[in-house]
Amino acid sequence: MPLTLEEIGKLAGVSRSTVSRVVNGSANVSEVVRERVGQVIHQTGYHPHAAARSLVTHRTRVIGVVIPEALTKLFTDPFFPLLLRGVTETCNSHDYHLMLSLFSGPDGQFDMHRRVIRSGYLDGVIMASTRLDDPLVARLLQDKVALVMVGRHPDERVNYVDTDNLGAARMATEHLIRLGHKKIATLTGPLNMLQAQDRVAGFRQAMDAHRYSLPESLVVEGDFTEGSGYEGMTRLLAVRPSAVFAASDAMAVGALKAIRHAGLRVPDDIALVGFDDVPIAEAIEPALTTVRQPIERLGSMATELLLTLIEAGSSEEPRLVQRIVLPAELIVRQSCGALR
Amino acid sequence: MPLTLEEIGKLAGVSRSTVSRVVNGSANVSEVVRERVGQVIHQTGYHPHAAARSLVTHRTRVIGVVIPEALTKLFTDPFFPLLLRGVTETCNSHDYHLMLSLFSGPDGQFDMHRRVIRSGYLDGVIMASTRLDDPLVARLLQDKVALVMVGRHPDERVNYVDTDNLGAARMATEHLIRLGHKKIATLTGPLNMLQAQDRVAGFRQAMDAHRYSLPESLVVEGDFTEGSGYEGMTRLLAVRPSAVFAASDAMAVGALKAIRHAGLRVPDDIALVGFDDVPIAEAIEPALTTVRQPIERLGSMATELLLTLIEAGSSEEPRLVQRIVLPAELIVRQSCGALR
DNA sequence: TTGTAAGCGTTATCAT
DNA sequence: ATGATAACGCTTACAA
Numbered sequence: 001m002p003l004t005l006e007e008i009g010k011l012a013g014v015s016r017s018t019v020s021r022v023v024n025g026s027a028n029v030s031e032v033v034r035e036r037v038g039q040v041i042h043q044t045g046y047h048p049h050a051a052a053r054s055l056v057t058h059r060t061r062v063i064g065v066v067i068p069e070a071l072t073k074l075f076t077d078p079f080f081p082l083l084l085r086g087v088t089e090t091c092n093s094h095d096y097h098l099m100l101s102l103f104s105g106p107d108g109q110f111d112m113h114r115r116v117i118r119s120g121y122l123d124g125v126i127m128a129s130t131r132l133d134d135p136l137v138a139r140l141l142q143d144k145v146a147l148v149m150v151g152r153h154p155d156e157r158v159n160y161v162d163t164d165n166l167g168a169a170r171m172a173t174e175h176l177i178r179l180g181h182k183k184i185a186t187l188t189g190p191l192n193m194l195q196a197q198d199r200v201a202g203f204r205q206a207m208d209a210h211r212y213s214l215p216e217s218l219v220v221e222g223d224f225t226e227g228s229g230y231e232g233m234t235r236l237l238a239v240r241p242s243a244v245f246a247a248s249d250a251m252a253v254g255a256l257k258a259i260r261h262a263g264l265r266v267p268d269d270i271a272l273v274g275f276d277d278v279p280i281a282e283a284i285e286p287a288l289t290t291v292r293q294p295i296e297r298l299g300s301m302a303t304e305l306l307l308t309l310i311e312a313g314s315s316e317e318p319r320l321v322q323r324i325v326l327p328a329e330l331i332v333r334q335s336c337g338a339l340r
Numbered sequence: 341m342p343l344t345l346e347e348i349g350k351l352a353g354v355s356r357s358t359v360s361r362v363v364n365g366s367a368n369v370s371e372v373v374r375e376r377v378g379q380v381i382h383q384t385g386y387h388p389h390a391a392a393r394s395l396v397t398h399r400t401r402v403i404g405v406v407i408p409e410a411l412t413k414l415f416t417d418p419f420f421p422l423l424l425r426g427v428t429e430t431c432n433s434h435d436y437h438l439m440l441s442l443f444s445g446p447d448g449q450f451d452m453h454r455r456v457i458r459s460g461y462l463d464g465v466i467m468a469s470t471r472l473d474d475p476l477v478a479r480l481l482q483d484k485v486a487l488v489m490v491g492r493h494p495d496e497r498v499n500y501v502d503t504d505n506l507g508a509a510r511m512a513t514e515h516l517i518r519l520g521h522k523k524i525a526t527l528t529g530p531l532n533m534l535q536a537q538d539r540v541a542g543f544r545q546a547m548d549a550h551r552y553s554l555p556e557s558l559v560v561e562g563d564f565t566e567g568s569g570y571e572g573m574t575r576l577l578a579v580r581p582s583a584v585f586a587a588s589d590a591m592a593v594g595a596l597k598a599i600r601h602a603g604l605r606v607p608d609d610i611a612l613v614g615f616d617d618v619p620i621a622e623a624i625e626p627a628l629t630t631v632r633q634p635i636e637r638l639g640s641m642a643t644e645l646l647l648t649l650i651e652a653g654s655s656e657e658p659r660l661v662q663r664i665v666l667p668a669e670l671i672v673r674q675s676c677g678a679l680r
Numbered sequence: 681t682t683g684t685a686a687g688c689g690t691t692a693t694c695a696t
Numbered sequence: 697a698t699g700a701t702a703a704c705g706c707t708t709a710c711a712a
Contacts (some may be wrong), residue, residue, distance in 0.1 A: 005576045045458070047454055047455075047458040049395075050393050050460050050461050051392075051394045055395055060391065065440075076619045078416055082409075088440065089442075092448060097439055097455070098440050099437055100405075100424065100428065100435075100438050100440045102424065102425060102428040103428075108432060112432075114387055115435065115437070116437065119387050119390040120389050136455040140577070156641040228433075233603075253623065278414070278619070279416045279619065280619055280623045283624055284623055284625075285473075293647070
């Protein structure tokens with residue numbers, strides 16, 4: 001049913017190669033022929049067949065977004081949709097397409113790798129919220145698939161885009177310091193995650209810079225969840241900090257509850273700053289001061305970078321690894337006490 | 341670099357046709373040959389090239405999920421990720437792949453149609469949160485693309501899966517009635533949307549069934565946003581209902597604020613029920629009684645249905661249209677006053 | 681500038 | 697049961 005180059009050629013009175021040239025904007029076509037063929041293409045609504053094309057070009061104009069969706073967090077958090085929006089926007093404007101792979105468990109991974117990568121569906125891959133030791137990373141690297149990660153990765157061969165977690169945490173902490181707090185605690189994420197590490201590191205930097213003492217009792221490890229925030233804060237209550245920097249909004253919410261159960265108020269007794277700016281942050285009482293990542297831009301920059309890699313990929317030069325780190329934004333609301 | 345059937349054949353001492361038969365599980369292969377070829381395939385890690393395959397089979401094993409992302413709602417709401425999760429799960433288990441198209445505006449639509457559908461990338465399409473008069477629906481129908489919509493659509497040719505919005509709204513309203521409320525109001529969504537229509541209809545059914553009077557002053561149209569909930573509730577305050585059914589959680593949150601600004605309390609003075617069960621519903625004080633849709637199942641059922649259509653598509657029988665309606669769940673929390 | 685023809689990696693038809 | 701061989705729709709030398 002769909003038309004082929006051959007048929008368009010017949011209609012326009014030229015060979016299929018000429019039509020192909022017109023379609024691909026080759027220079028070697030006379031103006032008059034280009035015009036005539038263009039007409040026919042337009043009238044018939046011809047569109048080249050992707051599979052046939054990529055069979056010979058070895059390019060699909062499709063990139064993959066791979067997310068190990070074990071993390072339920074993804075489904076209560078706008079991270080995932082925003083990232084995808086950034087990716088699709090860039091894809092759309094570059095005439096690329098997006099294949100989405102969510103999978104759970106290593107089987108899923110293995111499968112996905114075989115089916116999607118090896119079958120030649122994709123020109124490149126964006127991986128997000130990947131665990132550090134994810135075996136898929138190694139495999140993709142080995143396959144020499146064009147790869148960009150969202151969230152930094154220690155392997156020196158990986159290209160990535162990331163939020164400046166360290167800078168953001170420093171900024172949040174300094175905000176608290178500027179408000180006059182001296183005894184500031186932090187609820188960290190799971191320290192086997194780079195994001196969590198970076199956020200404590202930023203916190204420490206700020207404290208160090210101001211020569212504030214930081215006994216280890218002020219640093220409590222959580223796992224980004226509300227429950228761990230509640231527990232962590234309960235422990236923290238023993239040393240009674242005047243302010244707390246939580247490495248996620250969920251933990252901040254947990255902390256808030258713990259503080260209230262102890263009969264104390266936020267921000268009057270204890271100031272609170274979160275991280276993520278999930279919708280809940282604005283909805284709760286008091287509204288949460290927090291850090292907002294440029295998630296959508298992360299997505300579009302990752303894509304931009306990936307497309308560059310893909311397009312450069314043909315040339316065999318040892319392409320250099322690129323890393324892009326974007327600043328985050330401090331959203332000041334009530335919980336830090338700045339807006340009294 | 342990647343291996344071909346031919347090369348596998350050479351290694352196994354058979355022709356490429358035989359290898360193809362093994363790969364596709366054809367019956368006409370002797371056990372011994374199947375074994376030998378299987379070995380080689382396994383050792384070499386051979387995987388068929390998708391483009392070459394679909395060039396001849398006219399099938400890609402890729403389906404598209406199309407979402408007109410104008411709706412910012414999608415990015416503060418877990419609807420989108422949950423739906424996608426349902427879709428990918430089913431895709432994964434059926435060895436299909438998912439291409440995601442988000443676009444804004446009619447240009448994007450037109451483009452997407454040309455590039456993705458016409459180029460033969462997809463075997464079928466799932467459309468979600470589409471406007472009633474979306475021209476893309478007509479076009480897809482006309483192209484005879486296998487299509488399933490998430491959210492019902494009036495065109496008699498479209499297959500869809502949907503939440504039983506009507507039944508859910510009736511259930512929510514009856515819950516309020518059961519709690520003894522007589523003067524119950526509703527904040528509706530924009531009435532040019534089917535969901536919104538269905539939800540008022542369910543509300544009306546419940547009221548009718550109990551022969552409650554329903555002056556039009558108790559029905560206020562909003563647009564699903566918090567702002568419209570606030571305004572709507574403010575107007576409602578004049579007639580002082582004892583309970584309100586809001587057609588979205590966002591509107592319920594707006595209503596809550598309006599009620600508080602008027603110096604009244606929820607649920608003591610006015611009981612409140614929302615719709616959607618967004619994360620905020622559980623986080624606010626009082627926690628919101630609301631309706632939860634089986635979003636993930638919607639996604640997987642839509643996919644299941646689509647794959648059926650695709651696989652049946654070869655046979656030319658006039659395939660019958662299918663519609664699946666799933667029940668929603670009432671999540672009882674504090675705002676309705678049932679848990680005192 | 682244009683056309684001819686080879687080939688991309690499969691599947692499918694037809695012999696054998 | 698297996699192997700040639702012809703498509704599938706396109707790009708791309710190479711010829712003209």
